[in-house]
Each structure stands twice: as structure tokens, then as C-alpha cells.
Amino acid sequence: xxxxxxxxxxxxxxxxxxxxxxxxxxxxxxxxxxxxxxxxxxxxxxxxxxxxxxxxxxxxxxxxxxxxxxxxxxxxxxxxxxxxxxxxxxxxxxxxxxxxxxxxxxxxxxxxxxxxxxxxxxxxxxxxxxxxxxxxxxxxxxxxxxxxxxxxxxxxxxxxxxxxxxxxxxxxxxxxxxxxxxxxxxxxxxxxxxxxxxxxxxxxxxxxxxxxxxxxxxxxxxxxxxxxxxxxxxxxxxxxxxxxx
Numbered sequence: 568x569x570x571x572x573x574x575x576x577x578x579x580x581x582x583x584x585x586x587x588x589x590x591x592x593x594x595x596x597x598x599x600x601x602x603x604x605x606x607x608x609x610x611x612x613x614x615x616x617x618x619x620x621x622x623x624x625x626x627x628x629x630x631x632x633x634x635x636x637x638x639x640x641x642x643x644x645x646x647x648x649x650x651x652x653x654x655x656x657x658x659x660x661x662x663x664x665x666x667x668x669x670x671x672x673x674x675x676x677x678x679x680x681x682x683x684x685x686x687x688x689x690x691x692x693x694x695x696x697x698x699x700x701x702x703x704x705x706x707x708x709x710x711x712x713x714x715x716x717x718x719x720x721x722x723x724x725x726x727x728x729x730x731x732x733x734x735x736x737x738x739x740x741x742x743x744x745x746x747x748x749x750x751x752x753x754x755x756x757x758x759x760x761x762x763x764x765x766x767x768x769x770x771x772x773x774x775x776x777x778x779x780x781x782x783x784x785x786x787x788x789x790x791x792x793x794x795x796x797x798x799x800x801x802x803x804x805x806x807x808x809x810x811x812x
Contacts, residue, residue: 582665584610584649585619588635589658592621595633595791596655598757599623607672608651612638614680623651624675625793627727629753633791648673678794682780685744686734690760690788693775696731697755700748727752734777744784745797746777753793754786761789 586592599606602625609622619637624630653666704722732746754760754775761773776787785794 582647582668583663584637584654584657584665586610586635586637586658587617588637591633591635591790592637593655593658594758595621595623595635596651596658599625599631600652600655602626602756604652606651607648607669608654609646609648609673611646622677625753625756627749627752628795629749630675630677630794631753631757631759631791632794633757633759676796678783678785678796679780682778682783682785684776684778685736686732686777687774688732688746688777688786689774693751693760693786694755696748696751700726700729700731700752732777744777744779746784746786747795750784750786750793750795753795754788754791757791757793759786759788759791759793 596608599608606623611620611622612618613620613634617636617638618634620632620634622630622632647665647668648670649666650669657664657666704726727747727749729748730745731748731751734744734746735741736744760775773789776785778785778787778792780794782797783794784797785792
């Protein structure tokens with residue numbers, strides 16, 4: 568006879584996802600799959616007991632993370648990657664099984680765990696910046712730029728690369744910190760800023776932190792964070808000093 572909670576002889580027990588904060592994880596995953604239906608999501612211990620970090624990459628090269636209640640329920644669930652849509656479906660049905668592991672689909676580095684804050688931005692200001700970008704994209708798509716039609720993708724990429732906020736840290740000559748529209752769109756589109764109904768939280772009660780970790784810049788909101796790695800400076804070095812190679 569097989570005791571409750573144990574696998575039958577000859578069968579391997581299914582791994583469990585260990586997520587306890589189902590509502591928080593579900594909100595994160597639902598927004599993610601709307602932006603990218605085939606996105607992978609990585610589950611990692613968050614560094615504090617009873618917490619797990621959900622990491623994902625948005626289509627515009629920004630990493631996003633939300634920490635929820637939970638933790639590894641078995642040895643196989645300590646750091647795994649699964650399909651976000653499959654995990655969302657499992658949570659919605661009230662199941663605890665970890666979907667098929669897709670660890671090979673995660674190909675991006677994560678920012679360092681230690682970071683420092685360089686500024687705090689009002690939530691309302693970040694919403695204004697995001698809305699202005701959306702308005703610019705809509706107008707340019709309909710009317711063109713300087714009377715000339717421009718492709719939707721070219722417009723989107725140009726707006727995403729725009730530096731929305733430039734921060735000069737105290738204690739110059741520290742390099743200015745650039746907060747690109749990619750980061751702003753990340754925290755807004757993923758719902759990390761909290762309420763948007765004019766409440767105290769929305770008007771700056773929970774300001775968004777601008778943080779730096781090595782070559783990474785992050786926006787940390789009430790419900791999650793978006794991180795972007797600064798482009799690496801490239802230098803061209805001659806292979807030979809001879810004029811003709």
C-alpha cells in the first residue's frame with residue numbers, strides 16, 4: 568500500500584512550484600503573457616525565508632522581477648525556469664505541480680543582488696512619462712514625423728531608447744545615471760507602481776527607487792522591479808601593426 572503523500576513504486580513524484588502568494592504571482596504572470604505569450608519565467612529563492620523571486624524578460628530587453636510568498640518545496644525547485652503561460656494555468660486551476668522545466672530557455676544574466684539607491688522618483692511623474700511616450704507614438708504613427716511616414720517598429724525602438732530621466736548622483740564626478748524609456752515602460756506595463764486612481768500611493772506615497780548595481784540600472788516600485796544592463800563600451804583593437812596586414 569502506498570502511503571498518502573508518497574509516490575507509487577516505480578514512479579517519480581512530480582515536483583511542486585512552491586508558490587504560496589498565488590494572487591501576486593498570478594498578476595505578474597498574467598501581464599507577462601499578455602506582452603509575450605511564450606515567455607519563460609525563472610523561479611529563484613529570494614534570499615529571505617518563505618520568499619521566491621519570479622524573473623522574466625520583456626520583449627524590449629528589460630528584466631522584470633516580482634517577489635512573492637513561497638519557496639522550494641523540494642530539491643528540484645530551487646532555481647528553475649518554466650513557461651509563464653503553463654505556470655499561470657497551473658495557478659489558476661489551483662494546482663501545485665511545477666510545469667515542465669525549460670531551464671535551457673533562460674539565456675540572460677541577472678543583476679547583482681547588492682545595489683544602491685541614487686534617486687527616488689514620484690509615481691505620478693513616471694506615469695506621465697509613459698503616457699507622453701504612448702501619445703508620441705500614436706501621433707507619429709498617424710501623422711508621420713516631419714510629414715514623412717515612419718515604420719511602427721522604428722518609432723517604437725527610438726522611443727524606447729530615449730533617456731527619460733538623467734540623474735547626476737551626489738559626489739561628482741560620478742557618471743550620470745540614465746533611466747531609459749525601456750525601464751519606465753517595464754514598471755508601468757507590469758503594474759509595479761501600484762494604484763492608478765489618484766490615491767496617496769499614486770501621488771508619491773510610494774516613490775520609485777532608482778538603483779544601480781554594477782552596470783545595471785533598475786527602477787524598483789511597490790510591486791516589483793525592472794532592470795536594464797548598460798551597453799558595454801566596445802573598442803576596436805588592430806590585430807597587427809603592419810600597414811598591409
